[in-house]
Amino acid sequence: MSDASLWDERYRSADAIWSGDPNPQLVAEVAGLASGTALDIGCGEGADAVWLAERGWHVTAIDISGVALERARSAASNAGVAERIDWRHGDIATWAPERSYDLVSAQFMQLAPSLRDTVFRSIAAAVAIGGTLLIVGHHPSDLETTVRRPRMPGVLYTAEEIATLFDPHAWETLVQTARSRGVTDANGIPAIVHDTVLRLRRRQ
Numbered sequence: 001m002s003d004a005s006l007w008d009e010r011y012r013s014a015d016a017i018w019s020g021d022p023n024p025q026l027v028a029e030v031a032g033l034a035s036g037t038a039l040d041i042g043c044g045e046g047a048d049a050v051w052l053a054e055r056g057w058h059v060t061a062i063d064i065s066g067v068a069l070e071r072a073r074s075a076a077s078n079a080g081v082a083e084r085i086d087w088r089h090g091d092i093a094t095w096a097p098e099r100s101y102d103l104v105s106a107q108f109m110q111l112a113p114s115l116r117d118t119v120f121r122s123i124a125a126a127v128a129i130g131g132t133l134l135i136v137g138h139h140p141s142d143l144e145t146t147v148r149r150p151r152m153p154g155v156l157y158t159a160e161e162i163a164t165l166f167d168p169h170a171w172e173t174l175v176q177t178a179r180s181r182g183v184t185d186a187n188g189i190p191a192i193v194h195d196t197v198l199r200l201r202r203r204q
């Protein structure tokens, strides 16, 4: 089965997979930025793209799942921001952004390490000079909690690991951390997880 089929199947398994709320680290890092153009990688059901569009951003949002994108389109229409979002159905491993963006956001793209490095370098190349790259992922320490996480080796990453992909002469590090967050696991038990957060500003 292809990745696209696997993701479509996962999305079809429930009316909604995600909460419909924007990701908390996106809100924390981007709420204070002036709006511009944004690229949302692996946008899923579209909550982040809709939140950005509601704040005046012009968003390009890509996902490999057509099922997720249908829901995302519908969420944007319901929010009245459809005209500010360009939805793209595609595989980020082969899609080359045609332009640059003031913000590139990748939230919880848990790819195999060899593919992840290529994808993160490629999306970084789409950040405009002075623009922001925001990568958020599940921290490896989450595997010690009761919360459901991908179990494949190397798929969870620290901010320090992915920071090594970016030349400090070209990128200023604004945030490099593991930020804690309270959640409830599948059995309704409270847990603390950590989000890997890497926020960089492009210098050149």
Ligand SMILES: C[S@@+](CC[C@H](N)C(=O)[O-])C[C@H]1O[C@@H](n2cnc3c(N)ncnc32)[C@H](O)[C@@H]1O
Pocket: 003, 007, 018, 023, 041, 042, 043, 044, 045, 062, 063, 064, 065, 068, 090, 091, 092, 093, 106, 107, 108, 109, 110
């Ligand atoms: C863990 S979900 C995160 C969704 C959304 N960013 C969020 O935080 O709610 C990962 C998303 O990436 C998408 N995805 C996985 N591999 C992809 C690829 N190679 N290209 C584009 N999208 C991909 C999946 O379909 C899924 O919607």
